[in-house]
Amino acid sequence: MITALIFAGGTGERMNSRTKPKQFLELHGKPILIHTIEHFEEHPMVDNIVVVCLESWINECRKLLKRNFITKVKWIVPGGSTGQESIFNGLQAIKDVSDDDTIVLIHDGVRPLITQELITENIKSVKKYGSAISVSYATETVVTVDRDAKVSMIPNREQTRITKAPQTFYFKDIWAAHTKARAEGLNNVLDSATLMNYYGYQLHTVISEPYNIKITTPADYYMFRAIYEAKENSQIFGL
Numbered sequence: 001m002i003t004a005l006i007f008a009g010g011t012g013e014r015m016n017s018r019t020k021p022k023q024f025l026e027l028h029g030k031p032i033l034i035h036t037i038e039h040f041e042e043h044p045m046v047d048n049i050v051v052v053c054l055e056s057w058i059n060e061c062r063k064l065l066k067r068n069f070i071t072k073v074k075w076i077v078p079g080g081s082t083g084q085e086s087i088f089n090g091l092q093a094i095k096d097v098s099d100d101d102t103i104v105l106i107h108d109g110v111r112p113l114i115t116q117e118l119i120t121e122n123i124k125s126v127k128k129y130g131s132a133i134s135v136s137y138a139t140e141t142v143v144t145v146d147r148d149a150k151v152s153m154i155p156n157r158e159q160t161r162i163t164k165a166p167q168t169f170y171f172k173d174i175w176a177a178h179t180k181a182r183a184e185g186l187n188n189v190l191d192s193a194t195l196m197n198y199y200g201y202q203l204h205t206v207i208s209e210p211y212n213i214k215i216t217t218p219a220d221y222y223m224f225r226a227i228y229e230a231k232e233n234s235q236i237f238g239l
Contacts, residue, residue: 001102002123003171004040004072005090007052007083008033008061008109021054022215023109024064027225032215033061034068035112035228040105041072043119050075051109052090082188084195088178095175102171103127106192110215111165113227114208121206122168129204132168133193135161136210164208167192173201 008023023033033051040046049070053061055078065073075093079086087106094104103126105119118134125132138160144153174192177199181189189195197203211227213220 001047001098002045002105003094003098003102004037004046004049004105004107004166005052005087005094006033006037006040006049006107006109007079007086007090008036008054021057022221024057024060025215025221027228030068031064032112032224033109034064034070036107036109036114037065037070037073038068039112039114039116039119040107041070043116045120045123046072046105048075048094049073050077050090050093052077052079052086054079083191084178084181084187084189087192088182091171091175091178094171098171098175100170100172103168104171104174105166105168106174107166108214111212112215113212113224114166115212118206118208118212119166122166125204125206126168126170129202130170130173131196131201131203132166132206133203134164134166134208134212135205136164136208136212138162139210161205162210163191163193164212165191165214169196169201177201 024031037049040049049072051061051073053076058076058078061076077089077093080089103123105122122132122134138157141157142155142160143151146152177195180199181195193203213223215221215224
């Protein structure tokens with residue numbers, strides 16, 4: 001079984017939207033969350049989807065799924081206080097129907113510019129290597145800094161990548177990491193790749209398009225709109 005876990009439990013404080021969480025902001029009459037889910041809905045290898053949503057928006061989410069003819073979403077569960085907790089809630093929802101061969105694609109609900117090819121490559125990577133971390137090439141030099149904002153290290157750009165999503169694993173592995181983290185009181189790890197790396201899992205990368213952005217700020221939303229409309233125009237005008 002192949003399951004997509006879409007987590008959309010954030011409130012989007014950096015978006016400065018007073019009326020809706022960022023995942024429910026619309027482009028051309030369709031919420032960002034639905035734009036994201038559709039990629040997994042339409043992918044022939046994805047069997048089902050679990051959505052982790054703000055509890056107060058679950059009813060609205062159900063209405064939107066029905067209105068947009070989404071049929072693969074089998075579970076909608078409330079988010080937690082952190083991204084890590086939200087992902088755990090999603091994993092817990094599918095635990096009883098998962099086995100050792102179940103693959104889980106973990107994806108941000110506000111990352112709507114993924115492709116069918118990226119989903120496919122994630123699945124292939126897990127079957128071959130046991131994991132898949134979507135990344136893009138670093139196009140600028142990355143530095144690490146200390147607490148005084150002094151540069152402590154400049155990694156070789158050729159060996160540097162930008163982590164994106166999906167991040168994909170066998171259910172048994174990601175579940176084991178999450179349950180261990182909870183037992184140890186580790187509850188605010190940045191993302192699944194960081195968590196799996198912390199517990200010593202070997203991680204294999206899959207190259208993503210650089211425009212696979214996460215919509216966090218107003219500037220991200222306008223970038224999404226521009227890229228989306230450019231892609232639409234290329235289909236219409238054959239550009």
